[in-house]
Amino acid sequence: MRPLHVLVVDDSPEDTATYLRYLRSWPDWQVTISQTSLGEEAAGMLRGTVPDLILLDYSLPDMTGIEFLHEVRPDCAVIILTGVGDEEIAVQAMRAGAQDYLVKGRLTPDTLRRSALSALNTHQLSRALEQARTQQAALLRSITDGVLLVDEALNIVNLNPSARHLLDADDLRAGTPLLSLAWLNATALPDVLQGGEGGRAELHTPRDRWLQARVFPADQGQTVYLYDDTARRAIETRERAHAQQLNGLYTLAATLNAARTRNEVQRAVQDAAPDLLNTDALLLLPGEPLPTPLPAPMDAALLGHLRGGPGGAAPESGWQVTPLTHDGEPVGTLLLRATGEQPGPLVATYTQLLYTALVRAALLERVQQDRATLEDRVLARTAALERSNRDLEQFAHVASHDLKEPLRTIGSFTQLLQGRYAPQLDARAQRYMEIIVDGAQRMSTLIDDVLSISRLHARATPPTRTDLNVLVRDVLGQLQALLEETGGHVEVGPLPTLTLNPTQFTQLFLNLIGNALKFHRPGVPPRVHLNATQVGNTWHFTLLDNGIGVPAEYAERVFVIFQRLHTREQYAGNGIGLALCRRIVEARGGRIWLEKPSGDGTALHFSLPDQPPRADPDLPSVAPPQKLTDLARQQD
Secondary structure, eight states: EEEEEEEEEEOOOHHHHHHHHHHTOOEEEEEEEEEOHHHHHHOOOOOOOOOOOEEESSSSSSBBBHHHHHHOOOSSSSEEEEESSOHHHHHHHHHTTTTTEEEGOOOHHHHHHHHHHHHHHHHHHHHHHHHHHHHHHHHHHOOEEEEEEEEETTTTTEEOHHHHHTTTTOOOOOOSGGGGGGGGGSSHHHHHHHHOOOEEEEETTTSOOEEEEEEEETTTEEEEEEOOOHHHHHHHHHHHHHHHHHHHHHHHHHHHOOOSHHHHHHHHHHHHHHHSSOEEEEEEOOOOOOOSSEEEEEEEHHHHHHOOSSEEEEETTTEEEEEEEEETTEEEEEEEEOOOOOOHHHHHHHHHHHHHHHHHHHHHHHHHHHHHHHHHHHHHHOOOOOOOOHHHHHHHHHHHHHHHHHHHHHHHHHHHHHHGGGGSOOHHHHHHHHHHHHHHHHHHHHHHHHHHHHHHTTTOOOOOOEEEHHHHHHHHHTTTTHHHTTTTEEEEOOOOEEOHHHHHHHHHHHHHHHHHSSOTTTTTTOEEEEEEEEEETTTEEEEOOOOSOOGGGTTTTGGSTOOSSSSSSTSSOOOOHHHHHHHHHTTTOOEEEEOSSSSSSEEEEEEESSOOOOOOTTTTOOOOOOOHHHHHHOOO
């Protein structure tokens, strides 16, 4: 079994457990695992044993995955994992040294295994490149230079054996004209020597060796230093090829990450293959026929192999066939024109990038189809909900009118009976009449309260910038009779100017201050204090009173509609005021609650954000209710 040491750097226990489960399920791998949740701890662990692979979370508590790669530069394969797909993060991760980039929500054991194989192969390629650079430096240090001295006539005065070896002229001796080596005349060295001021020239020997010649003026002629540059040039050539391959991989990865459809993936991989793999590539999507430019005999052989073969080289066609599947379903078939060489790690990485992009594009196409279907359903249901809410709103207004009409009849005729037949009625009958009138009035008030609640469901009028100091002064003017009746006093601190619905907040403060005045202790004039403080982007309002208070166990119940803590004989009302206040505050994006103050009375708090919540255009709107006269006209 192949040993594999994996370091998991992730602060999410759930994600870490998922990775461990996936890693331990791989066949043919002997996986050992280390794990940590902090980048600093991971850096310390890397100073000991370097793993083969790091699964690195992009968002760590002490740093990002990109910062970790820049600071630590681990000498192993790295896969960045993140909660969202972001093309910019993917490009940054690749440039910082990561070999792959995966989205956690779409991670599967097979995806992780393929990505690990690709990352290990890519890192191996990068390490081979680095080793080649090291070998180049060592080789250059070990080269023994050739030295020769020429006079003004360019005859050799002296030379060392290394010069003879480098110039491929073992019989070259002192006194021999240097340019007797005919191949030197085709180089730049004669011009440099004849100039007499020194310089350098590049020499290509008949035995395909590359030399660097440096010329320096001397007292009795010129000195020529020669060194073999063949190995360095070969290493540079390979390095350029490897760099081009890596750049091609990074470019292909970025292009595939930006691809949104399988056709875009198809075009990208086919365009990248000639430069990246030095061969042609075809990607066939499920159900897609072979392209027609292929020669007919190759067409037939390849088509037969595609129909019956599991993969590998298609006989007589010259194509390597690789079927790609996801969850047992085909997602495409990769065809690479055979080059006569064994596929290297670059082909595996290329195939893995292609597979990942194909699966992602297929999922995106499916999501787009589902989203279009869902949007159609949402539009249909939203329209139905709008019609239903509009009908309910109109029904509430018509019903309230129809319910209040008989109540007015009951109350009016009962009062007529009281006025006309009072002398003929005993005390009990008079009491019954009073109960009927009081019940009719309470029912009318209850209908008005229910109608007030229902109006809050309609789309409110556009909010305006409102000075709450002016609004509360108007509220106190409306409560003047209650203030005089109770002997109450209301103290108001500085209040902000906010964007809100002034009608609703007038109702809010009427209910809150009115309750504080109404629920006072017998014989004790009510005292109410209202102030507001800003905490960050939120305004915190506090209303303190010295009234009867609310027990802690009922602090939430009082905000429920029709919930009362006292009888109507003690305090009038229907138990709807605080429920209405909660809906007004929450509709503005805030919250409201009760707390037990340090002394007697009640401490009511509510908070509002500085800016109103953004209206959701997808929410159903309710049309403003029509006037009863308009409804009657429509019914006629």
